[in-house]
Amino acid sequence: MTQLREQFxxxxxxxxxxxxxxxxxxxxxxxxxxxPSAGDFRLLIDSELVLCTxxxxxxxxxxxxxxxxxxxxxxxxxxxxxxxxxxxLDRYCQDNNPLFDGGPALRIIDANENILTSADFTLQDWGSxxxxxxxxxxSIVLVTNTLTNAALTRPAPTTATWQLTAALxxxxxxxxxxxxxxxxxxxxxxxxxxxIVCQNYWAHKMQCNVNKWDQLASYVxxxxxxxxxxxxxxxxxxxxxxxxxxNWYFDLSDNGKFWVNVGSxxxxxxxxxxxxxxxxxxxxxxxxxxxxxxxxxGAGILGS
Numbered sequence: 543m544t545q546l547r548e549q550f551x552x553x554x555x556x557x558x559x560x561x562x563x564x565x566x567x568x569x570x571x572x573x574x575x576x577x578p579s580a581g582d583f584r585l586l587i588d589s590e591l592v593l594c595t596x597x598x599x600x601x602x603x604x605x606x607x608x609x610x611x612x613x614x615x616x617x618x619x620x621x622x623x624x625x626x627x628x629x630x631l632d633r634y635c636q637d638n639n640p641l642f643d644g645g646p647a648l649r650i651i652d653a654n655e656n657i658l659t660s661a662d663f664t665l666q667d668w669g670s671x672x673x674x675x676x677x678x679x680x681s682i683v684l685v686t687n688t689l690t691n692a693a694l695t696r697p698a699p700t701t702a703t704w705q706l707t708a709a710l711x712x713x714x715x716x717x718x719x720x721x722x723x724x725x726x727x728x729x730x731x732x733x734x735x736x737x738i739v740c741q742n743y744w745a746h747k748m749q750c751n752v753n754k755w756d757q758l759a760s761y762v763x764x765x766x767x768x769x770x771x772x773x774x775x776x777x778x779x780x781x782x783x784x785x786x787x788x789n790w791y792f793d794l795s796d797n798g799k800f801w802v803n804v805g806s807x808x809x810x811x812x813x814x815x816x817x818x819x820x821x822x823x824x825x826x827x828x829x830x831x832x833x834x835x836x837x838x839x840g841a842g843i844l845g846s
Contacts, residue, residue, distance in 0.1 A: 549578035554624040650837040663694035693822035703786040709777040709835035727832035728822035743778040
């Protein structure tokens with residue numbers, strides 16, 4: 543069973559509209575409107591905790607005997623309560639912290655799970671900003687000192703199908719013309735002509751973009767292919783997939799577990815032969831930096 547994000551509601555209760563056996567996985571309630579409109583959420587029926595995974599009108603799909611309770615038959619008219627449990631809190635932490643469940647620390651690896659450092663990336667600097675790459679624990683930090691982009695690149699996988707997954711963040715203290723600050727971090731792919739398609743996380747805009755850059759050596763303002771509103775989080779997760787069907791797929795997550803597809807685009811529409819993968823600091827201004835926390839050239843989300 544695939545678990546979804548835990549859903550919550552205040553003072554939600556109703557009654558059973560019909561008896562259920564100790565093996566039933568569907569129950570009908572008198573009124574489901576007080577509950578969340580979709581799973582997952584937890585209910586108490588007599589002394590049994592159940593997990594509701596789907597809602598269809600007043601019919602709820604449930605998983606029985608949660609958190610050490612025992613499945614039992616329940617009579618029509620029995621009270622059904624939504625309540626906060628230890629399982630709710632554990633699941634909430636798992637939903638919002640990829641490392642909560644004891645997985646290995648985030649690391650930067652290639653498709654063969656070789657650990658990568660900044661030495662494995664080539665520095666691209668589009669100006670005289672004196673961009674610097676360095677290692678900080680299991681992360682790579684890219685710093686530049688002017689309002690000029692910089693990037694780290696490395697060869698793209700040679701297999702027909704692959705995906706790239708990373709957690710990124712970007713922070714800057716910028717000039718007053720940018721309201722005092724400006725920030726961005728980018729993950730993308732680059733072709734042999736220096737053209738780029740990438741995802742950008744703009745924390746100050748609360749926005750993630752899919753962008754097309756026209757040239758590598760001569761930076762121009764990017765063409766926004768798609769924009770997606772997002773929260774300000776410490777780490778924003780990006781995933782770029784190349785399944786071999788002639789398209790690129792761009793996914794977004796605020797926790798590395800639950801993903802939203804923000805677009806799919808024909809390779810031939812924007813790029814030629816892709817030969818590089820790309821991590822960048824976007825319009826970083828004075829003292830700006832971007833951090834790459836996890837990188838994967840094809841094996842999936844790091845730490846899973």
